[in-house]
Amino acid sequence: MIPSTQVHYFDDINIGDSIPSLTKGPLTSAHLMRWSAAFENWHKIHYDAPFAVEHDKLPALLVNGSLKQQFVVQLLKDWTGPEGWVWKASFQFRAMNLVNETLTAWATITGKTALQDYGLVTLELGIINTAGKESTPGRATIALPFRGGKAVPYPFVAPKL
């Protein structure tokens, strides 16, 4: 998927709005193996099914938490657009997601604060599977430009709040 180049302005954001979700999957063992190879992490619970089930007593191969957090960051980055900046993101891995699940990253706007040169927007976020089970709750803070204003400074400098 090619990210949108649409610019979102702080002025147009409403608390309670959801941003468009991002769905990945079904995440097969090939997806998990590809991710393990790409970042050279060889934890067997993500690609060695007998080890995961028989040794570690897991129900099946697990989707990497490190892969799930990529989906959240992509969701935020793509929506924030080229003139904003994703400042903070946090996630907790509260529940396992198993191989062959399809996952959807979502986020909802919970607050907005206007600063001098741009605005900060806070979001609640997470990842649900097709059964609607939440596995990765978290929060984020993004910086958006004002309509008619300049792009958020890059590199980003943490504002004094």
Place this chain on the structure above:
Amino acid sequence: MALLTDAAKAYIGIESTLEWACDPVERGAVRRYAQAIMDEDPIYQADNDTNQRYGGAVAPPLFPSHLFRRAFGTTDPIQDYAADPHFDGAQKVRGGLPEIEPLKHLAVMNGGSEIEFYRYACHQERVKLRSRYADIVEKESSKGPIILVYTETDYLTANDELLMRVRHTRIRRPL
């Protein structure tokens, strides 16, 4: 008996020295990474109009945190533990921190992260990190006691520009 001993708590506050990633940000590594996360954003691919603002082609936001891989000439745990049926392949220690020996017998799971982003790493840039054990606590879970190990890591460019700051939680639990 408590899982968390004084010997394990003694690791709180230990800092790593600055550690360099063994390779610079390579275009091929960025391609494999972007394809694996299924985010083929044009800003990662080559210098173009979409990444002028960032000074050219960049790596995905979380890439610096996955850049610290095994360098040439270092110990190969996969070979070292090839005969150990209990070796789980997990990379238990990151950022130049010593392994917490009293927790070595416990399984490790990813408990989550808090990340602050400041800028992208550009292709060909070198990245270094500094890390520390911020806290180690025991908690009760639905499946019994677990230990949460918190680390804080700064990822920096060669010019000491902060790319990102990560507070990471690892869960250690009995098998």
